[in-house]
Amino acid sequence: MRKWITMLIIITLCFTFVDNFETVAEEKSVYIVEVTTSPKKTAQYIKRHHPTMEVMETFDILLQAVAVKGTKEELEKLQQEPFIQTIHQNQQYKAVYETLPNKNALQNAYIPAHFNGTKYTGKGIKIGIIDTGIDLEHEALTDNFQGGSDVVEYNDEPAETEEGFGQTIHGTHVAGIVGANGKIKGVAPESDIYAYRALGPNGFGTSVQVIAAMEKALEDGVDILNLSLGNTINVPDFPTSKAVNKATEHGVMVVVANGNDGPNDWTIGAPATAPTAISVGAYKHPMKEVSLWNARTKEKTAIFPVEDVDFWQTETTYYISETINHTDLLLINEANKTVLEDIESAKVLPKGIIVEAALYDESFFANYDIPVAIVESADKLRQKERMFFHVKTETTKEDVAPFSSRGPVAMNWQMKPDLLAPGVQIVSTIPGGYDMLNGTSMAAPHIAGAVAILKEAQPTWTNEQIIGALKTTARKLENKRPIEQGAGLVQIEEAIQTDVIINDPLLSFGKIHRFMDERTIELEIENIGKEAETFRFHIPKKEKGVTWHLPMNFTIGPNEKKTIPIKLKMNRSQIEDGIYEGYITLQSKKALYELPYMYMLNETKQKKIDGFQIKERPSTSEEHKYEFEFYATEMLEKVDVFLFDTENYVLEEKIATFDELQIGKKEGTFQLQNDEIILTNRFVFVFAIQLQGDKIIYETIDNKG
Incomplete structure (x- = not known):
């Protein structure tokens, strides 16, 4: 029986959610409320008709929502309004990173400038960094720091928290990887850096502040956003993921750290799970x-x-x-x-x-x-x-860093990360100097800088072409799985010079349900060169129960784009359960492209229930009544939820039942029949999950009350 953490959501790489259960007992709590009407008009309405509640923020770019602060009773009254769509708890984040005991052993250090071997510097490209702020006086950052804001203390100076007041350094280190231009140089040393302080003393902040910072960045017209943050909820349907997808719709390229919860599968968390996020894993260079x-x-x-x-x-x-x-x-x-x-x-x-x-x-x-x-x-x-x-x-040989989170993503079964970049022993700026840190937090800004380089070098390319070029020309690490490395290690110069762009070469066929199943991915290939290119597939090795249908040869003329069907047929009776992944080779006269693929059958290693949270119902009229929410990561026949006493080994009572659960977020309430129970951490929630057929599995979630 597997154990999952309830209420403690860990931000992998660089940020940590803090236990939210304690905030329930506070007199007033903060919530993100998605609404069906204008957020600004909603805010005015709340001020007039719910004057005891405080409106913290309004979101009208990335979310249609307001952030409010109020008591349980006040929130219950607000919930009755017809314009209320969804309510999210305001989560807390904390910046975390790994310093190195051998920080002076520079023979193994990686300097971000080494990632860019071209003449381009990212000049004029605006990069927004959502983080802990920046050292405003650092000699390597002052020239290209162009602005930003502080949504913690609400001013226009997003400075790191100083020593003695809960000092932070993370944002400055990330900014230096992107664009330092002093004693060391970043990947894009002449890019314009915009810093947004969303996390304050000791690196703490909230989801309200993170989304507010993202909206400020879009108002400032940034081209690229770097989010070295994430959590362990392995689903794409999460407020920060929604914000990432919406930012992409606005033409902003969003780079997100994949997380530091590796080396196990299914460890990537939101918002790197967002379909449009450029999620980045950490590469370990030879040392x-x-x-x-x-x-x-x-x-x-x-x-x-x-x-x-x-x-x-x-x-x-x-x-x-x-x-x-x-x-x-x-x-x-x-x-x-x-x-x-x-x-x-x-x-x-x-x-x-x-x-x-x-x-x-x-x-x-x-x-x-x-x-x-x-x-x-x-x-x-x-x-x-x-x-x-x-x-x-x-x-040592090059590798994927052991801490780098792996995919795939539950619910939509996407292959993640998208790309790899250096994330081990990275030397960059910190307030007042330099230091060497580890993390996918360090890998993501390498890609943010790489995107800036491509935007400068190829100003006529679309965002989709830039992402496609980076993936098409990435170098596959040998003996590493697709869900560890995605397309592979980015090669900036090769991406700039490529004549062929494969739009999204990561072939995720999803989860197989039917006895005989057939999946087709339409692979879009663009020839931006001056000569026609002829391609042919190498037929993958024959496997029992699996048949590939690939065109043997095809030609794409100069400045022409073609859609090529990649068809996969499967017979479930001849294939064992699990994740299947590998590479399909596509060859032209000039180059060899290895396209990673993945599909799965009845994979049970990932959590079926994710993001479980429990809170006391916002009501003073009914004691021992609670609200809860969770995500079903796949279709489930039936789910029974029990409360279990770990000290007395007693199954106290069944608190909820769900039949024919669809994929996505679920909410519910329960009232304890035994009014003497207090939900301390001696109690856990046991989910008895019936899969398709008669198979039942159990997942246990701790109650960190």
Whole structure:
């Protein structure tokens, strides 16, 4: 029985939803209310007829909605109005990112400028960054920072929160990857940067602020939006996803981080799940890795050089000791940390020092001319007697970063991410300086910068052509699945120079339901070159129960576009359940294109119920009555919801039943029959889900009350 988190929605890569259940008990809460009438007129109506409620924001570009603040009783009265369509809880976000213990080991650093090997700089392209703000005085950002706004404190200076007040750095780092133009350069160093501070002290903000920032960006006329944010709700029907899709309709290209919840499948979250989002996974470039090999046990322990890198990359054998009396390598860990006091008075210093990450103090070790390396855990290096360890340097292969979230997307079964970009050990700007961070938060702005480069280099191309060119020319990583990498690693120069653009080459055939099923994808191929191109497909390897129907040869003339049908026939009786993915090869005289494909049969690894939230019903008249909502990620025959006591192992009561559940958002209410129950975290909700046929599976959702 699988366990899913209720109320705690984690923003992957860079932002975290905070437990929303506690806010229920507050006197007033904030809600996003979608309406059928004009949001501004609705706001005026609410002020007149519901004067005790506060109108926080009106949205009329990306959503037709108002954000209101009120008590439960006030919201219940508002719900009776005929113009109310849907009410969403206002979620909280927090900026999160991974700093590196070996941040001084620059031999493995990736500089964003390396991503762009062209002469183009993104000059004049407007890029909006929805984040924690920006260092307004940073030497590498002042020239191309052109404006923005702060929707946390409501002013025109979207500055990062300063030290001592819940300092933030995330937005400045993202901005530098896009367009730094100082000691280091970003991907598009002459682009126009517009920063929108949607998250305040300690990186906290709300969905109201994120959507408000997006609307401000559209009002400012940005060409590209970068959203290094997301959550773990693996469905496309979510307010932020709606906002992304609407922004695309307005001609803005929206780049979204895929999330940091990998390496499992089904971990991508909204708004990267939005169909029109350019979702980005994190690429790990080849790196030099230094390890200590135990000569007796043959175990390997990774270390991270921070001082005198050359010393650590010279392969030799050392003794390791936890006392200062030996002159090879001194190991400093929690058990012997007082040895730090002996270093100053030692007559003979060790050749090198290995220190656990938690004990590393850069200012302390800077006083001594000793090579220093960090180890995450010293457990494998601690020995009862002195042991030989051999220093070994290896160069790792390129990869998809393990933390990078994977697809597919539930409900519409799309393949995500769309593209990969560098996201490991990325050096960029932070307030007052520079630092090296990890995350798909760092990968997304590489693509935002790449889009700016293409818009400058190919000013007549449409947004669809730019996205198509990036996907068509992306480089596939070997031995990596489509739902890990999408089209692959972006190659900016190849995208600019391509003569062929395949519009959406990610072939998602969806979920197979019928006994004999047939799916066709219309693949649009455009020849923007000066000569005719002849193409042919390589027939995929024959698989039992699967038949491909592909045209053998076809020609597309110069400046001509053709739609090519890709037909897939399947016999469910001959195919086992699961996700099927691979590549179809399309070849011309000039190039080879590998088109990723995916389809699935009765895949049960993804959550059938997602985004479950419970809140006390906004009413003082009925105690122990609650409202809840969730998403059904596929058609379900029947769903029974039970309340389970984990301390006494008692199934307390059935609280809801749904028959023939369709895909999408569901809402309901329940009233506990036992009025002595208080929904603390000892209780969980058990969903008994009947799939097509008689198969029943169970999903358990914690109650974080």
